[in-house]
Amino acid sequence: MNFTPAVDVLVIAMPLAYAMLIILYGRAFFAGNRKAEELAPRALMTVVLLHFLYVGLRTAAFDHPPVTTVFEIMTMLALCISVAYLYIEMRTGTSSTGFFILSLALLFQVTSSTFIRDPGELDPILRSNLLGFHVTSALLGYTAISLSAVYGFLYLLLYREIRTSNLGLIYSRLPNLETLEKMSYKAMVFGFLMVTTAILIGSIWLPRAFPSFSLWDGKLIGTMLVWLLYAAALTANKALGWQGRKTIILSLLAFGCLVLEMSIINAFGDTFHSFQ
C-alpha cells in the first residue's frame, strides 16, 4: 500500500495542527478564556494522536522510523515534547505552561515540515540496533532538556515579577517558583543522564560505523561543550549550593549553545554525523 500521499498531507497538516493548539493555549493563558481552557487538553490529545499517525505512516511509507535525518529527528522531538507535556498536564491537572512548552514543539515541527524530504535509499550503516538506543536516549535527553529550558525560562520571568512587585499575567497564571525550579531541575537531571547515555553509545558505535570518524568533528565538539555546561550547572547546584536562579541561568546558557550548535553545524558544518 502506498502511504506517501497521506504522509505528504500530514507534513503540511502537522504544523497547522500545532499552530491551532498554540492559539487555544494562548487564548487560555493570555485572555483567560475558559472555553479555550476546556478545549485545549482535548485538542492536545487529538494532535498527539495525529502526530503518532504521521510518524507511523512515515515509518510504513519509507520502511524505517523517522530518525535518520535532522529534520526527521525534529518531528520526533516535537512529538516527544507533546507527549511529555500531555503527561505533565494529566499529572498536575494544570495547563498554564502549555503555551510555552508546546510553542517549542511547534517550532520543531515547523522546521521539520519545511525542510523534510522523502528519504532515498537508507544508508546500511543506519540499520543498527545501537543506533536505535543512541537515537532513543538522545531524543529523550533533548526532550527533557527542552522542557527544563522552558520551565527555567518561566522561573526567571516569575522570579523577576515577584522581586520587582510588578505582578502580571505570569504571576497570575503560572505555578509557584519552587515548582518551576523543581520541574526544571528534575528535567535537567533526566536530560543530562539521557544525553550522557547517547554520547556513551555513540562513542562505541560511531568509530565502528564510520571510517571518517574523528574526535575533532564539529558536532562532537559542540555536543561535548554543551554536555560540559550542563555538568557544570549540576555540579554548581550540588557542590556549591547554587539555588534556583544561578543554576537555571547556566542551564539556559547551555540550552542556547545547544540550539546554536544544532543550527550552525547542521547548516554549515562539515560533519560525518549527518545523513541527508
Add this chain to the structure above:
Amino acid sequence: MDLFSLSINHHTAPLEVREKIWFSEEEARSSVHRLKGKFFRECMLFSTCNRTELYAANPRGHAGAADLSGFLIEMKGAGGSVSPDHFVAKDSEEVLTHLFRVAGGIDSMVIGDIQILNQVKEGFRFAREERTLGPVLNRLMQHSLRVGKRARAETSISEGAVSVSYAAVELANKIFDDLSTKSVLLVGAGKTGELTLRHLISKGISRIKVANRTADRAQEIVSTHGGIVVPFGQIDAALSEADIAITSVTAAGPVINAAMVARAMKIRKRDPLFLIDLGVPRNIDPEARRVDNVFLYDLDSLGTVVNRNLGKRADEIPSVEAIVKEEVKHFVSWYSSLQVGPTIQELLTAVESIRSGEVQKNINRFNAEDRELVDLVTKRIVKKILHQPIMTLKQQSENGSVRGEVLEHIHALREIFGLGRQDYDE
C-alpha cells in the same frame, strides 16, 4: 410581582448609623415573626457588618417603605440616630436584581467578598427555621444562592487577596510549593503581623518562632498559635532558619539590615527567603531586596498587590451582572407560571399526556370497535377528576391574579404535579 425589600447598607448610611440597626440572630428571628404577623406572609431578615436587609413577599395588606423602616427602627430602639431616609426600598424585579447583586458579591464594600453569600444563606436558614418562608422566598433563596455559586465558579470576582495580610499569604504561595514544610519567624507583636501569621497557619505552616522586645507578649502569641519564643537579640540566627519572616515592630530604624539578610542567606545556602515588612517606619532595610533569592515586600508593595486584585475583580463586574440578569429572567418566568391561567393549562396538558400515553400503550388489548370508546371514556374521567380543582382555582383568583393563600395553593399544586420542572432545572 408582590416582592419587597428594604436595605440599609454602606451606600446609604455611615457605620455609626448601620451599627445601630444591626440585628443579632436572636433579634432577626423574633423580628421576622412579628413582620409575618403584621405585614407579610413571607419574610426574611439578615445583618452583616455592612448591611441589614429585609426581604418580603405576599403582603397581607398595604405596607409602605416608611411603615417597614419605622418597624425596624422601633425594633432596635434606634429612633434617635437612624431615620427612614437611611433605608432604600425596592419592589418587584428590582428586589431580585438587588438580592442577586448582593449574593454575587458585587454590591459589597469589598467587591467579591466571599462572606456575604454565607450571610445570605444564614438569613434564609433562620427564616426557614422560624417558618416565615413560603413558596416565593424559598424559590428566591435557591436563586440567590445559585447566583452566588455561579459568580464564583464562572467569573474571577472573588479571586486574589484584597487585604494586606492575605496578599502576603498569596505571595508566599507563589514562592513556595508546600507551605506546610516551611517555617516562619514573627518579629514584633503588631496586629497585622499576628493576622498574617494566623493566615499562614491556616495554610499549613506549623514551625513558628516569635521574637518580641517584650517577652511576655511573645509568649502570649506562642500560647495562642503554637511555636517557640526566641530572644529579640537572636533574630540574626533565627532568620537563617526561617523561610518566611514577618516584621511588625514600632522602631525608629530597621531591625533587620541588608548585612543580616546576606549572612542569613549564606548560612541557608541561598534557599528562598520571603520577608514581609509590615512596620511603619519600615523594619527591614530596603537594600536587603538586592540579595539573591530574597523577596522583600513592605506595606506599599503589598498594597500594590491588593490594588491589582481589586482592579481585576472590578473588571469581572459585567460578567456577574450578566449572571444576575439571566437569573432574574429565570425567576420572573417561574413567578409568572404561578398565575391561574398558565397553571390550569399546564395541568391539563400534563394529565392529558399521561392519559394519551397510557391509552396508546394498552390500546391493542381492546377490540377494534372498542378503541374509540376507550379514548372517549378516559377523556371523560380525566375531565371529571380535574373539574373541581380547576373550578376552585378560578373562583379563588381575582381576575386571574393571585395573592395570599391562593398563591400557596397554586404552588402546592404545581409541586404535586411537577408542573414547570422542565423549564428550570434545579
